[in-house]
Amino acid sequence: MPDRTVLRPPAEEAYAKELEAIQAADQHPKPTNWALSPWAAVTYIMGGKLEDGTAIEPKYYGSRRLIEVAVATLATDRALLLTGIPGTAKTWVSEHLAAAISGTSRLLVQGTAGLSEEALRYGWNYARLIAEGPSEKALVPSPVMLAMREGKVARVEELTRIPSDVQDALITVLSEKILPIPELNTDVQARQGFNIIATANDRDKGINELSSALRRRFNTVVMPLPASLEEEVTIVKNRVAQIGSSLELPPTSAPIEEIRRLVTIFRELRNGKTEDGRRKLKSPSSTLSTAEAISTISSGQALAIHFGDGEARAADIAGSLIGAVIKDPVQDKTAWLEYLETVVKERDGWGDLYEACKALME
């Protein structure tokens, strides 16, 4: 039973029931050490109805073909690299893929600029090392090493933030499937089922491009932004409902109109044109991804519950909306004000939002 006080349980706990049901229904051949067959893994992520009637909630709302390529990649011995701009569900998909395939999404390396090679290979328990000399017991394995031993999927988040020379520690692991430990004159050989899912962001500054030797070990899947307004509204709506329940916000009537309005604003500013394609707009420097739309809505909801009448209205959303759009105080502000005056103001039924934003900008 998952601990109710955990802010966000990992995928394999949150969706334990679904995984169990799929496993029971799964008749397709499974690669060694996989918890589910590739077919079942795709079903888990894209959602559907099992033969016994269990409904599987969709985890990803984009193209099924993308997920099929991702799962098929993991079934070959190439690693998977998910790239895309921030907020396109890269991490989300990688977590669910790992949960579906290996039953755990917790073999995770969080990539940062300060990451050392130990985090990808192994480290030492220095007290023990000094007291007893090098031994198996003094070794502290990395998530990658654990995954190799157990034949599971390890995840590397933000691969391109890791310094290039540290990244390259993955080359041997991915091509030879072996992790040598020269200090003990031994090595760890990967079991079948081992693989790596990495995510990388191609928009940010200060990233370290992969060396071509490493890139060659990955199949790349580019995660796109949602294709249509409808798709994006659905994503935001579902995620907001899920987050609301984990934050113990009392269920409110889902402000679907608010969501639609917000997603429209995000899409229009992101694409630099209105949804009907008639007018050009300035794009602000902020990414305005779906993920940001989700957090904007849920913070608006929280605001409404704790300080308002419980239903998120324009005034509750406006604050976090402006915060999401204006990242650069000069350029983004001009873009936003122009948008406010030329588009929001003129749109029927958007008067409240216009007033609320206007009041905050003054």
Place this chain on the structure above:
Amino acid sequence: MYNIYGIRHHGPGSTRSLLRALEANPPDCLLIEAPADADKVLEYALHPGIIPPVAILLYDEKDLSKASYLPFASFSPEWQAIQYGLAQGIPIHFMDLPMGMQFQMEEENNGQLEIPLPSSENEGPIVRDPMGYIAELAGYSDSERWWEATFEQPNNDEDIFTSIIELNTALRDELGRQEPLHNRMREAYMRKTLRKVLADGYRKVAVICGAWHAPALHHLPRFKPKDDNALLKGLRKKKVAATWIPWSYNRLAFQSGYRAGVISPAWYELLFSRREEAVQWWMVRVAVLLRKEGFNASAAHATEASRLAHTLAALRRHPIAGIEEMKEAALAVFCNGNTAPLQLIERQLIIGEEIGEVPADIPQIPLQRDLESRIRSLRLTNAFRSSSPETKALDLRKPNHLDTSHLLHQLNVLGIPWGTLLEAPENRLGNFHENWRLEWKPEFIIKVIEAGMWGNTVCTAATFFIQKRAGDSDQLSILVGLAREALLAGITAAFGPLVARIEDAASLAKDVFYLMEALPTLADIARYGDTRQTDVEAVKALIRHMAPRICIGLPNAVLHIEEEPARQWLTLVVQNNRAISLLRQEVEPQAWINALEKIANTNAAHPLIRGLCARMLFDRSAHAPRETARLARYSLSASDEAQDGALWLEGFLYGSGLLLIHIPELWAILDEWITEMPDSHFHEILPLVRRAFSSFTAPEREKMLRMARMGQKGQPMQEEGIKPVAFDQQRAKQVLPTVKMLLGLE
């Protein structure tokens, strides 16, 4: 007695099954669904020089707009059947309704009824490709894969064709539709041919036709010969010529608009020739292609991509990987998720860029032979055979290059745009260099054949064609354009008559506008024609007649006109001014100056033109600065409309503002004009003045700004802050001899 083999047009799976069936059950006669009048060129299919993709071109000799193509790829069942039959030495007949009859019907119906090609392009998907339709119903986007999955499994072999007949019989019964008349006639003709062959005593006839028609032939006894004959009765036939022409995968592809085409000719070829390892072969080709383009693509990539494609196919529960899987695998493995290289892959490895070959000894019309021999002697064969565009830089001083240029221009005259000139056509005559983009398209062949009516060589055809067009028109600008084309194409024979026509048209032309439109081009011809070894004396004579008429007519033409036409005149006056400068020997400059003078001093002329003329007079030193200043002061007088002043200024400053900098008096006049203008007028004319100044170069404008800052009203400006440039007189003098030589002063 006879076997009906219902096939998919251009389906490699079909082809393989067909060949197997023919080997297992060797026929003594072959019937193929193709217009019967293409029979006569059938024998050439075995010619060693003929390399698919090729097409049989059927055309009405009298009316070349009626033409039909019958394309074949190496993997087309019909092509392989023909090869098989010819190699075995058994008789082969095309059995479909002759194209001559189809053309005739089209004509009788006033072109209302569009006669579809033998592959019935106009039919719905179910008739055109019933198997593809069923594949789609079965959830396959790629019908070849459905074929593979359904028919190519190891244990079911020759019965494929029986099941195809059953399938299509069921489809036709189920659909229960009355076949369109055209289809019924075709099927009747096919049956008639089949009956005849059987009557001739052949005992093992193999009939190869589109799957949809299979039931109509298989159940031969169900149809009465009498009914068939009645259907075909009274059909008249046009005389049709046939020949083989090279075709391309690009034109075979569905995407290019050939509706009986396939999505992926290059991939199908691979499926046909290397079925077992098609995916691996394809991935290796991707690797080679991307490597050539400078991408990082190794054999290891190809291995991984093949594996991914297979795994994807397995995941989707398909027996073999199809185009979709291969594209997705290539995208993830080779392209790092970047879709740009994928387009290249699509173009070269899915559609393919192959172009077929047809040897020279297959009957061709004389013009085509002439064209090919010229292409050979100019060493353009590679560009002619290649399907991807090539660029070619020509230096017209080299005889070989000049000939190439002539050929390309001649083809353009004939409406065969093999080559496109890359640079802007302006002043093309004065240039020794031409850059061409060459892209031969198979369908140009029909235009070549069409052009055959004008002559038997490219040059004579172009000559006659240009003369015909000249005869059809008496518009000066068109005729001058034709003269220019003739000159570029080196068609000297047409040139003399053309100049005569221009002369006639020019003397009839009432409007000086058209004369002025023609003069700049004629000036170009007169001036630069020599570089192309053309006799331009006639043109010079023509100019001598035209120029005085322009000088007389122009001053009256620009009176009382609106701004819109005034701007057109502006361009013309500028062009003609340049042309007349070029033609010192032919045109008396004084007449032109007089005309300009007259306009500059006529109030009723449009101010834009007046300003321009004042400027040109100054440029030609016909006016002293003092006179120019007088005109400026007069035109910018406060009593006039402010709008007119601004337009005058725009015309006057056309092209450059240096004048203002160098003649302090002018600057002062402008200054005064602006300063004394009431605010309301200023707002009105600001956009116009801004436009006049906008074309100046940045240093010019900067300098004017500085002058405006310093300059007090009415005071001749002082070049403050700009020191006279100090230079070494001795060194400067050294260039003078060279300058003199360049100017021809020595």
